[in-house]
Amino acid sequence: MTDLQAIVDDIHATLSTRRGEGRVADYISQLAHVDPKKFGMAVATVDGGMHLAGDAEEPFSIQSISKVFTLTLALGKYGEAIWKRVGREPSGSAFNSIVQLEHEGGIPRNPFINAGAIAITDLVLAGHTPKEAIGEIVRFVRYLADEDDIVVDQAVARSEQATGFRNVALANFMRSFGRLDHPAELVLGVYFHQCALAMSCRQLARAGLFLANSGTNPLIGHRVVSHMRARRINALMLTCGHYDGSGEFAYRVGLPGKSGVGGGILAVAPGKASVAVWSPGLNENGNSLLGSLALEMLAARTGWSVFGA
Amino acid sequence: MTDLQAIVDDIHATLSTRRGEGRVADYISQLAHVDPKKFGMAVATVDGGMHLAGDAEEPFSIQSISKVFTLTLALGKYGEAIWKRVGREPSGSAFNSIVQLEHEGGIPRNPFINAGAIAITDLVLAGHTPKEAIGEIVRFVRYLADEDDIVVDQAVARSEQATGFRNVALANFMRSFGRLDHPAELVLGVYFHQCALAMSCRQLARAGLFLANSGTNPLIGHRVVSHMRARRINALMLTCGHYDGSGEFAYRVGLPGKSGVGGGILAVAPGKASVAVWSPGLNENGNSLLGSLALEMLAARTGWSVFGA
Amino acid sequence: MTDLQAIVDDIHATLSTRRGEGRVADYISQLAHVDPKKFGMAVATVDGGMHLAGDAEEPFSIQSISKVFTLTLALGKYGEAIWKRVGREPSGSAFNSIVQLEHEGGIPRNPFINAGAIAITDLVLAGHTPKEAIGEIVRFVRYLADEDDIVVDQAVARSEQATGFRNVALANFMRSFGRLDHPAELVLGVYFHQCALAMSCRQLARAGLFLANSGTNPLIGHRVVSHMRARRINALMLTCGHYDGSGEFAYRVGLPGKSGVGGGILAVAPGKASVAVWSPGLNENGNSLLGSLALEMLAARTGWSVFGA
Amino acid sequence: MTDLQAIVDDIHATLSTRRGEGRVADYISQLAHVDPKKFGMAVATVDGGMHLAGDAEEPFSIQSISKVFTLTLALGKYGEAIWKRVGREPSGSAFNSIVQLEHEGGIPRNPFINAGAIAITDLVLAGHTPKEAIGEIVRFVRYLADEDDIVVDQAVARSEQATGFRNVALANFMRSFGRLDHPAELVLGVYFHQCALAMSCRQLARAGLFLANSGTNPLIGHRVVSHMRARRINALMLTCGHYDGSGEFAYRVGLPGKSGVGGGILAVAPGKASVAVWSPGLNENGNSLLGSLALEMLAARTGWSVFGA
Known part of the structure; x- marks a missing residue:
């Protein structure tokens, strides 16, 4: 699936010029020490693909x-x-x-x-x-x-x-x-x-894969939750996953997602992929600034939005 | 698409025994005069199908x-x-x-x-x-x-x-x-x-079809809005379409939808269909009681939830 | 009661240098036309005295x-x-x-x-x-x-x-x-x-006199309300008379009072006097800036605070 | 001052038939053990008088x-x-x-x-x-x-x-x-x-006496606070002393007061007296039921309301 790797690489390259934007969370003192220029992406597809870019192997605080x-x-x-x-x-x-x-x-x-x-x-x-x-x-x-x-x-x-x-x-x-x-x-x-x-984008994307695959981890074949429960967790992520920025995320990205103040976001494209992004600088809603943009671009280019092609 | 008609018929028949449940809105006096036993369903598919059940041709107040x-x-x-x-x-x-x-x-x-x-x-x-x-x-x-x-x-x-x-x-x-x-x-x-x-379920399902088809009404070929805008309207319907019952609707049904106090609900299955249901009795969130149940059953049987099969 | 007149004159003279301070209400367009330098005071005592200063005879909007x-x-x-x-x-x-x-x-x-x-x-x-x-x-x-x-x-x-x-x-x-x-x-x-x-300070002070005199207008002998009701109206004025600045007014002035956005304040010293002040400029709580200060000074000099000498 | 003692006795006797009414606070487990029939009153006047009734010498939790x-x-x-x-x-x-x-x-x-x-x-x-x-x-x-x-x-x-x-x-x-x-x-x-x-009504009334006497304890002659500060503390007690029942207390009693969930209330009649009452049963605002009534009766009979005779 070279196309997807190209998309991931391109999004990462495009946004890399903006690394350091946003405000790193400082209310937890340890988080304030993180290098604000870190930026990683990982896309794990339900058919076993894994597409990485940037600091995708470096563990960060998933919060x-x-x-x-x-x-x-x-x-x-x-x-x-x-x-x-x-x-x-x-x-x-x-x-x-x-x-x-x-x-x-x-x-x-x-x-x-x-x-x-x-x-x-x-x-x-x-x-x-x-x-x-x-x-x-x-x-x-x-x-x-x-x-x-x-x-x-x-x-x-x-x-x-x-x-x-x-x-x-x-x-x-x-x-x-x-x-x-x-x-x-x-x-x-x-x-x-x-x-x-502490998890890397790669680890996080793998850990979320069961939500993209109707409750079963496609890599190891374990049924983690039922079909219905996977759908329902996704629904909660979409309506509630970004606090008072949940509507905005749904509007722009169109994928169930959950952000952390450490700058990570886990997003799920049902039937397609589990995606993890990480960049410490946060936007005004407390969600990763570059991470949100990366997901918006990814959803636009792949047509993965749950709200239509 | 006889299967879909069978599903619609079955859902309608199953729920018909519960017609009259819920509380008809009475703060608009005219709405209080509606027969609480009314119950209609209409499913308009993007490939031109139309599947009706019950009072699907009778106009009601879409509110x-x-x-x-x-x-x-x-x-x-x-x-x-x-x-x-x-x-x-x-x-x-x-x-x-x-x-x-x-x-x-x-x-x-x-x-x-x-x-x-x-x-x-x-x-x-x-x-x-x-x-x-x-x-x-x-x-x-x-x-x-x-x-x-x-x-x-x-x-x-x-x-x-x-x-x-x-x-x-x-x-x-x-x-x-x-x-x-x-x-x-x-x-x-x-x-x-x-x-x-005042619109019937059939009319309402047709009117919502552009949202299920990336912005273009598939029956008449008119582009109503762009791909992106259709997705975004769907996103708003999912996160905000049922007031303080929006999370519940997403959890149970998993489709963008908008309810009216007249007992109607319009729901959108992106890429699949536009669905309208009508039953005047409302649940505690002010959404059609039978209508919500009908959509939950429909989503479960068709696998149309946007959150995964 | 020449002393009281001297106090009133002195307070008026002292504060006159600050006339024009505060912000004149402008959300009612007619009020915005009032001369911001107006400043009147009237103290009507229960024994029939009337002590005026400044624009005490000029009607203003009591709001x-x-x-x-x-x-x-x-x-x-x-x-x-x-x-x-x-x-x-x-x-x-x-x-x-x-x-x-x-x-x-x-x-x-x-x-x-x-x-x-x-x-x-x-x-x-x-x-x-x-x-x-x-x-x-x-x-x-x-x-x-x-x-x-x-x-x-x-x-x-x-x-x-x-x-x-x-x-x-x-x-x-x-x-x-x-x-x-x-x-x-x-x-x-x-x-x-x-x-x-529209009332002048003099008229307003007279109109409030029954509250200072246990419910009876001492000038004309009419019982307006009972003893108990006069006390209770005073209590309401003290706890609620200045919106979210009521505590501040009680703290600084210590008299039941009711302010208007036109820059007037009516205050009651039970057993002593009814006081009306007027100056259009308002403080951050929407109460007359000079009026509040004038009442604070008056209460301090007369010992009229209901909270002790 | 036999009259005042007679008033206190009479109020206590009148209300004694209602001892046990109200709800004893139970969110602090120790308070729940108090005998709900306790009922004490103490009136300390600025001229040195002390008028007790009922359980006025028994310490309770002043909270x-x-x-x-x-x-x-x-x-x-x-x-x-x-x-x-x-x-x-x-x-x-x-x-x-x-x-x-x-x-x-x-x-x-x-x-x-x-x-x-x-x-x-x-x-x-x-x-x-x-x-x-x-x-x-x-x-x-x-x-x-x-x-x-x-x-x-x-x-x-x-x-x-x-x-x-x-x-x-x-x-x-x-x-x-x-x-x-x-x-x-x-x-x-x-x-x-x-x-x-833990203080008795008698102790509490004595402790509050400085507030009734312009900041000076009249029994021992100590200046606790200045005139102005005593007035201001009284003002705060009147506007804020009973949470969301402060307006009600001012309306009914007309004295600065502070209640405790243990069933005590300290009230101040400026220039006159400091009053403490205690009865564990609370009214719907969390203030002593009998205590509030006792103070209302006392203020009515003595004319001590700060809002007029």
Whole structure:
């Protein structure tokens, strides 16, 4: 599939002149140390192709992209029962807003805002120590990516734990409504570690491939989730994956996607490919600036938008 | 395509036992007079097929579904400049919420909530009398559906004008921020008439076909909008088409859609078909109860979800 | 009581150098025409004294100060039953906020924000034509001030009617919740006229004297309201009289007061005096800049603060 | 002053039949153990009188009433500079609302809602260990009441620390905006202890006497604060002392007051008296049900309302 490689190369080359644009997240001090000129792309197709460009092999902090994996894990454990704990509507708010929580009795709008992801992590923690839960999440992501060397960046995890006051507030707020089963500090211990997972674009694209292939990892043949569940996770990514920039992403890119404040975005082209991009500079919505543009160009050139050719 | 007809018939038959469920909208008095047992379906495929079931030929009040058509009209006239007047993010709120307007300087979140549609109608009104603008909208919908007998139900329009206090509030609120170019009563005069358009499922499915076919009506060959614009309208329908039930619709049905309080829903399966359903009883989100279920079943059986087979 | 006259003169002289500071309200076009250098003060004591300074005899648009008079009128007609229609808590919001209305089912927080005053006017209108209701309000204010030449400034009333979109929004919003008995345009017709009442500081101070004297006008001996009701109106003025600047006014001045966007403030020193000040330039909270300072100085020098000597 | 004692006795006797009404706070488990039939009153007059009734000598948890004392302490240390950290407007919200904080950059509306009191405690903590700060607060309250046996109820403090998730959320939320100088857990350590101060009605009435006497404790002659500051603290108590029931309290009682969830209320009649009441059952606003009624009756019979005789 040389055409696709050419497209990826061309997009990377075109946007490379703009490397360094956007603002690197600095509220987690470790993230502020990343080289703002990094820019990687990886496209994993359902037929086994892998197309890389730039810094596609370099691990970065996946941050909120991890929410897709813990949601998948929680759905596997508890099925649709998780929706008692978290909604599935776009929030219309920033990733860390607490207003909606107060108005809606401590139930987060969706699993992709911070509060919602913390609620999901609370479910994953059930019956485990935090250390075990972190281990389970790491193993699950390794299984999805079929790679054994994916690890948590402990310096990032510590950095988040030291300054994640807003997340502490969100967790305690939910706890005050009786919406967490475990002490906030335990849930957040796991949450900060899952966010600190370090993965390369290549690994991330492989880990998301099951969502592009009706729930089954086409490389290793494992059924991760059912057809319907894969579709539904994709739907959530499309409506809620970019906080209050979700509508914009759907409008411009037209693919289910989930961004992280580390500058990564995972996007899914159902039936076609799983795509990961990484560039640390963020746009005004807190999503990777070059990454969003790269995905917009890729969707335009491949016709992969879910909204029509 | 006998299979598709069989699917449509079966869905209609299955759900017919539940006709009358849900709550018929009564805040517009004329709508309260509709027979709650009505239930129609129409599936227009891009290759020219038309599959009907039940009351598919009976006109009903399309209400907010009209917002798709006026958005298309305004995009044709002003292009992307319309986004200075209205956003494109899900609101996370009810169709008629005014809170977000106050917080965001009178700019509605998207063109599918009432405030946003009123802002779009204000654009359509430019250079026209209200009567002319209504005429233009009616002609545009007739052109899309390729049917000359689509009309405004004047009794419904009058009924809305008599009791649409919330919409009067929204329009005057935007006007107080300088966000409407015309007097609120003129804009609302047009708005209430566009909402009062009466169309059958068959007509509605035909009128939406250009969105399923990359912007071109496949029956008559007219290019209504460009490829990109068709995709983008679909994206807006998916993220914003059902107010604070948009995430739920994406999760369950997985198709771009726009509902109306009259009990109709227009859904688009890109590359496949345009679908219209009608049943007056509404669910708790204000969307047609049977209509939503019918679309969920249709998407499941056809594999038309945009989020994967 | 020469001392008091000296205090009033001195305050007026001291602040006169700052005449013209602040921003004259311009959202009602007629108000923007007022000379920003105007500055009047009037102190009417319960023992019959009247102390004037500056432009104390010149009528100005009392605007929201009228809300005190219509509240008193409505309490006289309906008693405590009015509290089914309006609350009595500070709103914590701007004078024209609509957010609280949506969250609380269309019931305004208190009778001194615009929405609350419109709800009160709706009550005053009961059984009347708008013209009659306006007549009743004018007669009531004349009775309070014991002056026959108080009139509505028709140019101001027309100006408000032409541009008061926010008030139209508020009224229709309440109407959509079924919280107004009369059509919004009739209620607003009365409301805009009551706001357009033109009174001098002297007239205003006299009209407010019953509130300083336990409900009885000490000049003419008329009992306007009971002891308890006078106290309660004063309480409302103190907690809610200056919108989201009410706490600040209580903190600095320490007297029940009600401001108007025309630059007037009526303040009450229970047992002592009724005070009216006027200077068109407004501070950031929309209250008269010099007027607030004058009252702060007056309260400090007289020891009239209700919160202690 | 036998009359006043007779009034106090009569009010206590009249309301005693209703002891047990209202809902005892249970979110702090220790508070739930209090006998709901307790009912005490203490009126300390500026001329040295003390009038007790019922359980006036029994210590109870003063909870939020402590906010008056820490505000006074912080004003003494930092003067008006504290207003950079906290506003002085009524919030229009519940005691523990977080919504306003998000909208206003982490600055609490006033020092009497929880977030504001936590911000004040953060100031009191400066230069101290938590233990020292608690010691300073206890000493200050002992000095105000001129009693050495006032202590913190350690069981209540522990109980709050174990379950005060909402306060943990508020503190961390402010910290995320950079509005706290110290770690949230240290500030809350002090805050939970100040709330757990146990005082009798008699002690509390004595401790509040300086506010009734222009800043000077009339019993021991100590000037606690200046005239102006005493007035201003009273103003804040009147506009903000009862959360979203502040308007109601001003309307019914007409005295500056501060309630606590333990069922106590401290009220100030400037120039007259300091009043403390205690009854654990709370009304729908979270203020003592019998206590509010007792104060309403007392103000009516004594004519002490600040809003007129």
